[in-house]
Amino acid sequence: MSISEASFTVVADLAKRESAMVYDPGKEYLVEARLLPLAREAGCADVDAYVALMRRDPREQARALDALTINETSWFRDNTPYQAFTDVMLPELLQRRALTRTIRIWSAACSSGQEAFSLAMLLDQHLPPGWSAHILATDISPTMVERVRAGRYTQVEMNRGLPASMLVQHFTRVGTEWQVSDGLRAMVEARTLNLAGPFGPMPTFDIVFLRNVLIYFEMETKRDILRRMRDVVAPDGYLLLGATETSLDLDEHWSREPAGRAQLHRPVNALTTLRGA
Ligand SMILES: C[S@@+](CC[C@H](N)C(=O)[O-])C[C@H]1O[C@@H](n2cnc3c(N)ncnc32)[C@H](O)[C@@H]1O
Structure with missing residues (x-):
């Protein structure tokens, strides 16, 4: 399963508009990995179907944006x-x-x-x-x-x-x-x-x-x-x-x-x- 270029563009545009986060081409694997669980939960056949659903549903857009954040952190990071x-x-x-x-x-x-x-x-x-x-x-x-x-x-x-x-x-x-x-x-x-x-x-x-x-x-x-x-x-x-x-x-x-x-x-x-x- 892989995300289409068109779906990736929709997601990257949404992320940039709503959170200023930049997802350049090459980050398809990341977007797909983050959206796949949401696609499954929503009963979508694949990530492209989920992106189509997301475009119509502001609640799914909010969930997708949340899932797309990169939350890497640690205690006393870098010391x-x-x-x-x-x-x-x-x-x-x-x-x-x-x-x-x-x-x-x-x-x-x-x-x-x-x-x-x-x-x-x-x-x-x-x-x-x-x-x-x-x-x-x-x-x-x-x-x-x-x-x-x-x-x-x-x-x-x-x-x-x-x-x-x-x-x-x-x-x-x-x-x-x-x-x-x-x-x-x-x-x-x-x-x-x-x-x-x-x-x-x-x-x-x-x-x-x-x-x-x-x-x-x-x-x-x-x-x-x-x-x-x-x-x-x-x-x-x-x-x-x-x-x-x-x-x-x-x-x-x-x-x-x-x-x-x-x-x-x-x-x-x-x-x-x-x-x-
Ligand atoms: C890599 S973590 C950094 C966490 C912590 N500051 C550290 O250095 O360990 C980046 C965080 O920035 C948040 N983030 C991304 N875009 C943001 C935005 N537009 N406004 C506020 N937080 C944002 C993400 O949700 C994520 O939790």
Whole structure:
């Protein structure tokens, strides 16, 4: 069974229009693998028949878009951003936020929540008493957002980067899965959000993790998202991109500062202010 060129074009156009994700020719195998289970569930003979059904049914379009998202993630992914969080960003914020004693973080494109809960574990470890932390975790995929809310992980997922000490401290075994503690869950609010559309009302964030999602977008979309991120990152805050992503040649209003092996993006005006301070 293989998807026709016409069906692939329909799906790629839908993904680009609704989520800005780019599925170039060559990704037919991926689209087919993701849509095949939906085709079977809907009783369609093949993926082409499912795509025909999907074109007429907005609910199937939403399900297809959800299924097409690539949700690869892990605990403390790449390690270096989390090292920079503990060594550089958090100590600086503890000084600069001494009056409000509140830290706000956005895990934008959070997938199943490992990024948000990795940060929550570090905050639990390093935040002094009397401080509070709020982590907003958003993703375009309603399935992923539900997973963050549930805070349940399989053994295979647990094996990907979670130190044993953190497992013991923050997780309880429930059947074959692991449940995140209520304390960490209370720090994390999960909701759906399409980064390609308006963000809507947002607080100002001290740190935004926008990691491993710009890679799926075209240049103009990356530029637009980076521009709108400037409105929600505090003037002395931080933006972190994935290891293979950069703001270089996309938005000159971000500066890039090394912190260990991580690269911290900071609003350019803030740097001038901080240096003058
Ligand atoms: C590869 S995962 C990255 C997860 C996590 N940030 C990390 O680095 O491990 C990419 C996530 O981006 C989400 N995504 C794709 N397009 C999006 C969009 N337009 N708006 C918001 N999230 C999107 C996908 O659903 C997926 O969960």
